Amino acid sequence: MSYSFEYIDIILLAMIAGFIFLRLRGILGKRTGFEGKTPPEFKRILKNVENNTAYKPNNKFDDGAKKEFLKGAKIAYETIITDFSDDDNKLTTSKPLLDDKILNQFNEALKERGNRGHFAEITFVGINSAEIKEHKKIGNVLNVTVNFVAEVITCIKDKNKNIVSGDPEKIKKIYDTWVFSRDTNSNNPNWQLVNTLT
Template sequence: MGSGSFPIDLVLFGMIAAFLVLRLRSILGRRTGFERPPQPVQPAPRMAQGPVIDGKVEPAVPAAQQSVPDPASPVGQTLARMRDIDGTFDPGRFLGGVDQAFRMIVTAFAQGDRVTLRNLLSDDTYRAFEGAISAREAANETQVSEIRSIQQLAIEGAELKGKTGQIMVRIVSDQVSYARDAGGKPLTGTDAVTEIVDLWTFERDLVASDPTWRLVAARSG
């Protein structure tokens, strides 16, 4: 997760294992080629109210720039239909939850935290992540990922299939992200702060009692 249907089909997580390992090793992001130099100390950023991704209020984090489609646009109208089904749905609140979920998922993948991933991913997506973690562990490799900031969260597409909503979000973040081999030698990525762009799609049954939006697809932006 375009208006009604996305410009590109959702990523199929039945891809070959080698592709998954290479893709997930870089935390499902594409570097733009702009590596940020060390930044001077800045005043503390504005803190957003703790978002809700699974019905629980999470600790506040530095607020990213949020972009919600115009209500009159096709995507905005799809979001309005979601709200008709679930009166508690709010696009801005949803993006706040995505902010928190993105941080949790990136960190959990790097640490091999399967319990956290299991709660935030769909079944197929979890199998892909778990397979990549297992391959990394078998090779005695480690993943280092540190999110320095999330610059932008923008709803790029929305689709409603019956009572199931899917929302695609563009996430622009500054990260330190690299993989190391068993001897500590860097394999991929860089220890410099790098801008990474992701397109993540979340899905939820809007009439289910479980309020969690789970990640069902991820690709480079």
């Protein structure tokens, strides 16, 4: 009789253990063969989601957008001005900031300077002010005109390092009006210089 009670105890314990196992499996779930891997159909779905939630530029040129634009415009202005002091007769660091027309014009000016045997020494002191004069949207393209007032120390020297123009000891105030442009439908947030006005 004692043996029969032991068998009953074992069966009851096994039933209780099985019940607990099933409850835990229902609550915690189970491991599947897809863990750590994304099925191809889900990869396509995720890719579509990523494309739909990709960077969307703010097409409203509101006060916040103007403020951010001017920050970038100041950096672009300094980069382009100081790039003229390089001796390789072509713009390098500022190239992505210029559209093809302006880039060619600037490079031609540098080439002419180099043919004369001249080179520039430019020290950028700082920007006194940068103000948006106007902004116009033509189709998808937004053009923003900016008035810059800056201070530089600049002089042009010949191959013998004689001063041709300018003064290496004097700070000069310069006034420039530049036009920046970008396609508002493009995911590329960068602006380019498209014109310089006198």
